[in-house]
Amino acid sequence: MNVVIIGAQWGDEGKGKIVDFLAADAQIVVRFSGGANAGHTIVLGGERFALHLVPSGILYPDKTVILGSGMVIDPEALFGELSDLENKGIDWKGRVFISDRAHLVLPGYREMDREADARRAKPIGTTGKGIGIAYALKASRDGIRIADIDNIERLVNLGSEDREWLFQWKDRLLPLKIDLAAYLRSHRNTWRLFEGAQGALLDIDTGTYPFVSSGMSCAAGAAAQGGIGPRAIDRVLGVFKAYSTRVGNGPFPTEFADDSPGSLSQYIRKVGNEYGTTTGRPRRCGYLDLVALRYACAVNSIDRLVLTHLDVYDALEEFEACIGYHIDGRLTEDFPASIRDLEVAQPVLRTFKGWKRSIGNTRTYGDLPLNAREYIEFIEEFTETPISIISVGSDRNQTIVRESPWIR
Secondary structure, three states: OEEEEEEOOOOOOOHHHHHHHHHHHOOEEEEEEEOOOOOEEEEEOOEEEEEOOOOHHHHOOOOEEEEEEEEEEOHHHHHHHHHHHHHOOOOOOOOEEEEOOOEEOOOHHHHHHHHHHHHOOOOOOOOOOOHHHHHHHHHOOOOOEHHHOOOHHHHOOOOHHHHHHHHHHHHHHHHHEEOHHHHHHHOOOOOEEEEOOOOHHHOOOOOOOOOOOOOOOOOHHHHHHOOOOHHHOOEEEEEEEOOEEEOOOOOOOOEOOOOOOOOHHHHHHHHOOOEOOOOOOEOEEEOEEHHHHHHHHHHOOOOEEEEEOHHHHOOOOEEEEEEEEEEOOEEEOOOOOOHHHHHHOEEEEEEEEOOOOOOOOOOOHHHOOHHHHHHHHHHHHHHOOOEEEEEOOOEOOOEEEOOOOOOO
16 A cells, blocks of 8 residues: 655645654655755654654664655765664664665755855745755756766766765665665555655645745655556645744745744744754744645645644634635635735635643544634635544654544
8 A cells, every 4th residue: 555645835744743653554665755955853752853864764663764766865964864863773774775766966066056046036045955956957867866876977977076975975875775666566565655855835846936846745756756656646645734834935925924022923933843854944934824735635636634733722712724815906715826926915814713722632533622623624624635634742642543544
């Protein structure tokens, strides 16, 4: 069985925790896109693990994790991350593999990435990890794949410094190299999770272009870059927060206008720990955008939603969510492609009552406060998509499962 998990907003939705939670029943976890610009945080027994390249299933001792064909991999970052895991008692050897079709991030890409963003009249807000350059070179057919690192003919266009740097990592990378499609075919009777990076609204084709990531963060990426075909996907889960956040520049129609001390924005950032796992930058915070969420469900064939950070609203008397936009005097409930339209959009807000009690120890849907359930059921009705899992805290066990994705 093949289950795909993507972010349904602008990233940072809590995918890492959900993949880690669902990996308990999987045998293989494949991350199919992105690079070290992504960051997934998992809290296990009070200890925090920050993953940037390694798939989230790594914390289970019996799971195989694979860096898929759509990833762009900085070897220095990868082995640094594996070393950190080893220092925390995680034995990864023999369980971590890399698709031979994945591309590499070379040292010079980082500076090229920062320089390219600095030249823009309106910077994208790149992490400066060289990810965009790696994807650009991939598209221009000048990239270097894992399959190429022992092929001298493919390396002739590299500078001597890049070649020497790559040779330093060659002997550590080659033992991890696999033919992903062949590996999954030989393990066809296993349960597999396919983990996306960033979020649907940062996808290069369906996101808020040009303020997007350079790779495929949509569900289709699992088929194109995960070693399986589209008909092999059994279920697509979209993870979203009870509110919205965004890192870097780009339109954000529901962003809180007031970010001063004591504001709702500051409260959510503090309680929700809304700081980038990769950059440490404070995330921009705003109301849940149901128009954007419904769009993400539609273009990704999301058949079940996963709600996270619901507990962040525990102390509020009331809160709001966006159900439409006013754009130049026109009301719309559709998510526009135009960046200009998104920048001038005024959200139409619906108010919901809070529940004023902690839900962190709640483990069944029926035990959630009535007002929390009414909020959840409104989201389901608006997006026309059931919410099957609800996270009520950062720890693995703070999770309510209404329907397992492993049930066909």
